[in-house]
Amino acid sequence: MSRILFNCYDSHVHWQATGEHTERLTLKHLKSAEDLAQLAPQPHHYRGDWLTGWGWDQNQWTPPEFPTAAQLDRFFPDSPVAFTRADGHAMWINSEALRRIPVEQLVGFSRDGQGGRVVRDESGSPTGILIDNAMSMVRALIPPPPAALVRRWLKTGMQVFNSNGFTHIRDLSCDWTQWREARALEESGELTLAVEQYFDADPFEHFDRALEWADRARQENSRLLRVAGIKVYYDGALGSEGALLSHPYRSGEAGLRLMTPQQVREAATRAWQAGFDLAVHVIGDLAAHEVVSTAVDLWQQGLKGRLHLEHAELLRPETAELLKGRNVVCHIQPCHWLTDREWLQEKIGGLAKFAFPWALLQRYGIPFDFGSDSPIEPPHLRLTRASVDDSANAGVDKLAGDPFDYHQHPDRDWTPGTQTRLDGDQVSRVTFMGRDLIF
Secondary structure, X not given: OEEEEEOEEEEEEOHHHHHHHOOOOEOOOOOOHHHHHHOOOOHHHEEOOXXXXXXXXXXXXXXXXXXXXXXXXXOOOOOOEEEEEOOOOEEEEOHHHHHHOXXXXXXXXXXXXXXXXXXXXXXXXXXXXXXEHHHHHHHOOOOOOOHHHHHHHHHHHHHHHHXXXXXXXXXXXXXXXXXXXXXXXXXXXOOOOEEEXXXXXXXXXXXXXXXXXXXXXXXXXXXXXXXXXXXXEOOOOOOOOOOOOOOOOOOOOOOOOOOOHHHHHHHHHHHHHOOOEEEEEEOOHHHHHHHHHHHHHHHHOOOOOOEEEEEOOEOOHHHHHHHOOOOEEEEEOOOHHHHHOOOHHHHHHHHHHHEOOHHHHHHHOOOEEEOOOEOOOOOOHHHHHHHHHHHHHOOOOOOOOOHXXXXXXXXXXXXXXXXXXXXXXXEEEEEEOOEEOOO
């Protein structure tokens, strides 16, 4: 069966990282730390003398335990190593990387201090795992990519999205270098994406800078790049046990607040008063409820502005009740079901019944869109349908209607003459503003 999607939309992506992913040292195949022996790093996997990589997931290992710096040291004893977990919310580093972090910073991150965690052994020594905001200590040490490389990654990412049928994306990770390079692509006529752009305030201490960038970018006359708002992180991810839950994980942890409710209040107030949307990363049910409660209080005081809940993977009915009739959009990535289903019940117990709440949102009339979280998951439409169908078979409340309806951008007038043809779930033709794209 064929159908047409108008302005085919991935509502949550990381555009630059999607292009970078094609050149990264990939760690998804690792089944244990011993598999590091199979890695063959190339010069382009280094930033300065830092070896970087992405994709390891200890939940797929036996036993499913965080690895250590000592395990990395066996294979990479000299250069600093920073390997990011598959969800982007934990980092595995070696002893050389640990030595480069100022001691006072390592001490400053207590168990839940500053919205991050330095995992420590029984003696109190860092094991080599940094979670959420603690990763910022290493990121500050790794040289940023040059502008020419950023442009190449944006072009590659654009081709990834287009080849999978997407003509519209909502990008949550922009900085000023990316904005300038994206504008250059548009001005040269190379841009074949319509982009809703959010500037990244991670960690929250970068909010002022992100707001300034967004304001500067908004003043430029761009047709395909819409400056939409600011993105902040309230909690972490389920896989690394940083998502903030109302009940502890089976391990005994309860997750992390990467910012305080008062900081959410400040971010929303300043973004909304400046005319921007606020996008908040919330995965845990408690994180969602605290952010929504803060926003409701601001709305009741008369402040106007739109809130976006990013991921919205665990929502309790009482949270959805607060959202009814509010200026809010939820963004869900169905493809995460296929990744999380194997350990979801074991990791979070009874809270799993609140996971992937698209049916709940439909019942309450709360708008939502579907995305992929690319490159965390590949931007494939067929994964959306497979996830929705498989989750229903596993007992998740079934989505009413066609899941692809939530992959169409609501502004049909943004890019006239833009559509994606599907034969079954397979992309057969992509037309962007009257131009057929050839891959």
